[in-house]
Amino acid sequence: MSGGEWTALVGGMVILVDWAIRITALIIIPRERKPTAAMAWLLAIFLIPFIGILLYLLIGNWKLSKRRRGRQLEIDRQIAGRTAGLDLVPSRPEWPAWFATVVEQNRHLGALPASDGNRLELIDDYQGSIDRMAADLDSAERFVHVEFYIVAFDDTTRGFFAAMERAVQRGVTVRLLLDNVASRRVSLHAATIAELDRIGVQWRYLLPVKLRRGEYERPDLRNHRKLVVVDGRVAYTGSQNLISRDYDSPKNQKRGLMWQELVVRMTGPTVAAINAVFMSDWYAEGGEDLSTSEHVPAAEVPMDASAEAVTCQVVPSGPSYELENNLRLFLALVHAAQERVIITSPYFVPDEAMMYAITSARLRGLEVQLFVSEIGDQGSVWHAQRSYYAALLRAGVRIFLYPGPYILHAKHLSIDDDVAVIGSSNMDIRSFVLNFEISLLVRGAPFVAGMREIEERYRTLGRELTLEEWEREPASRTFLDGIARLTSALQ
Numbered sequence: 001m002s003g004g005e006w007t008a009l010v011g012g013m014v015i016l017v018d019w020a021i022r023i024t025a026l027i028i029i030p031r032e033r034k035p036t037a038a039m040a041w042l043l044a045i046f047l048i049p050f051i052g053i054l055l056y057l058l059i060g061n062w063k064l065s066k067r068r069r070g071r072q073l074e075i076d077r078q079i080a081g082r083t084a085g086l087d088l089v090p091s092r093p094e095w096p097a098w099f100a101t102v103v104e105q106n107r108h109l110g111a112l113p114a115s116d117g118n119r120l121e122l123i124d125d126y127q128g129s130i131d132r133m134a135a136d137l138d139s140a141e142r143f144v145h146v147e148f149y150i151v152a153f154d155d156t157t158r159g160f161f162a163a164m165e166r167a168v169q170r171g172v173t174v175r176l177l178l179d180n181v182a183s184r185r186v187s188l189h190a191a192t193i194a195e196l197d198r199i200g201v202q203w204r205y206l207l208p209v210k211l212r213r214g215e216y217e218r219p220d221l222r223n224h225r226k227l228v229v230v231d232g233r234v235a236y237t238g239s240q241n242l243i244s245r246d247y248d249s250p251k252n253q254k255r256g257l258m259w260q261e262l263v264v265r266m267t268g269p270t271v272a273a274i275n276a277v278f279m280s281d282w283y284a285e286g287g288e289d290l291s292t293s294e295h296v297p298a299a300e301v302p303m304d305a306s307a308e309a310v311t312c313q314v315v316p317s318g319p320s321y322e323l324e325n326n327l328r329l330f331l332a333l334v335h336a337a338q339e340r341v342i343i344t345s346p347y348f349v350p351d352e353a354m355m356y357a358i359t360s361a362r363l364r365g366l367e368v369q370l371f372v373s374e375i376g377d378q379g380s381v382w383h384a385q386r387s388y389y390a391a392l393l394r395a396g397v398r399i400f401l402y403p404g405p406y407i408l409h410a411k412h413l414s415i416d417d418d419v420a421v422i423g424s425s426n427m428d429i430r431s432f433v434l435n436f437e438i439s440l441l442v443r444g445a446p447f448v449a450g451m452r453e454i455e456e457r458y459r460t461l462g463r464e465l466t467l468e469e470w471e472r473e474p475a476s477r478t479f480l481d482g483i484a485r486l487t488s489a490l491q
Helices: 004-026 034-049 049-059 066-083 097-110 126-137 158-169 181-184 189-199 251-257 268-285 323-334 352-361 380-387 387-393 429-434 445-461 475-488
Strands: 115-123 143-148 173-179 202-206 226-230 235-239 258-260 263-267 309-315 341-344 368-374 398-402 407-409 411-417 418-422 437-445 463-465
Touching: 066 097, 066 181, 097 309, 097 323, 097 437, 097 445, 115 126, 115 268, 115 445, 126 158, 126 226, 126 235, 126 258, 126 263, 126 309, 143 158, 143 268, 158 173, 158 189, 173 181, 173 268, 181 202, 202 263, 202 268, 226 268, 235 418, 251 263, 268 437, 309 323, 323 352, 323 411, 323 418, 323 429, 323 437, 323 445, 341 352, 352 368, 352 387, 368 380, 368 445, 380 475, 387 398, 398 407, 398 418, 429 437
Parallel strands: 143 173, 173 202, 258 407, 341 368, 368 398
Antiparallel strands: 115 263, 115 309, 143 226, 226 235, 235 263, 309 437, 341 411, 398 463, 411 418, 418 437
């Protein structure tokens, strides 16, 4: 066969493979996938077929392994059985009907019940929140459970590590979970692991990347939760990681970037639910069941009877669940709002349903505000976020930009004057589908009043973005925004 014939044969085979990839993609990709995500994948495969299909094989499946999902079902059944018939909400008759249905939805999706009698405290001081956690660790008598997306041993966290060491020396069991990919990327990771080993903390990686047959999972599925539990009586959750305010990153230090966070400290029965989330993750990663040794029943935790007490429900979410628990919670709240919706999210890349909910709230005459950072630390996400500004501003949503060099990393949503959510979840597609997150639903005017004070500080420090200003944005930047928006749908 001549050289020309070989060239024609190879060319023909490439064309056949190309079309086979395209046809197969049309059959497989739309199955059980949102139309926006399916279209993004199909566009990638049709434009760059060989690279596109390689990316799809690597990160196209957002579900965890059958074994891991089976463990989640086992955990949920155990929680449901343990809490069956348990009623920790004497305030239920006072709830509006819509709130009762949201609580029922959360219970169905995440298994954890609501409870009254909780006392919450908002902390927006970065070092102060870590110091407060360390102080509570010093009172531990039985166990300490720590779980963060990023953990680093540095000058900011040194006191927390010292508190863990003192707890271990007193005979307290200290367990720590840290995300495998996010924590490993920190330059101080080796020193962090060495310190954990030295002080005797029992630690494990969350979602370690496994390439073995039958154990492979999409490598960018991450555990983004942040929580601390002390003896089942005090807990923390929120947006903050266990690391310095500049994330120990030379790139961040060069730009002068610093993270602004919001953490909630809680006492009361809801601490048992936070602890259940940790025990679930500990079991999922290593197979060790702590439910008999470290479970503190919510019914045994004293309820706060003061006027400051609030109702809480913990809502876990992530790729081990069949549905997007956090997205459904956010949608339910925005649709239920009667006066105002206020959203704070460092990475605001909503899906179509969330955009409809937000803009529909404006059409109903509600006040809607969005707090985001003026600058970004992740270029593609920042550009994707900007692509929604025009539609939001035209709908009448007020957008407030938190000033650099700070990254407003707090994550919370409040509606009207008595319901809010705070936790680890961003208002973006990654948090809805690909990340394990933890959200705390709160009903109580005292708590929301505290959140309003923090939101007012955001307004005072930042500035409002107007539609007139936005329409003067250069076309080159809005072009990048649109491209980033397309790629954000790859899930």
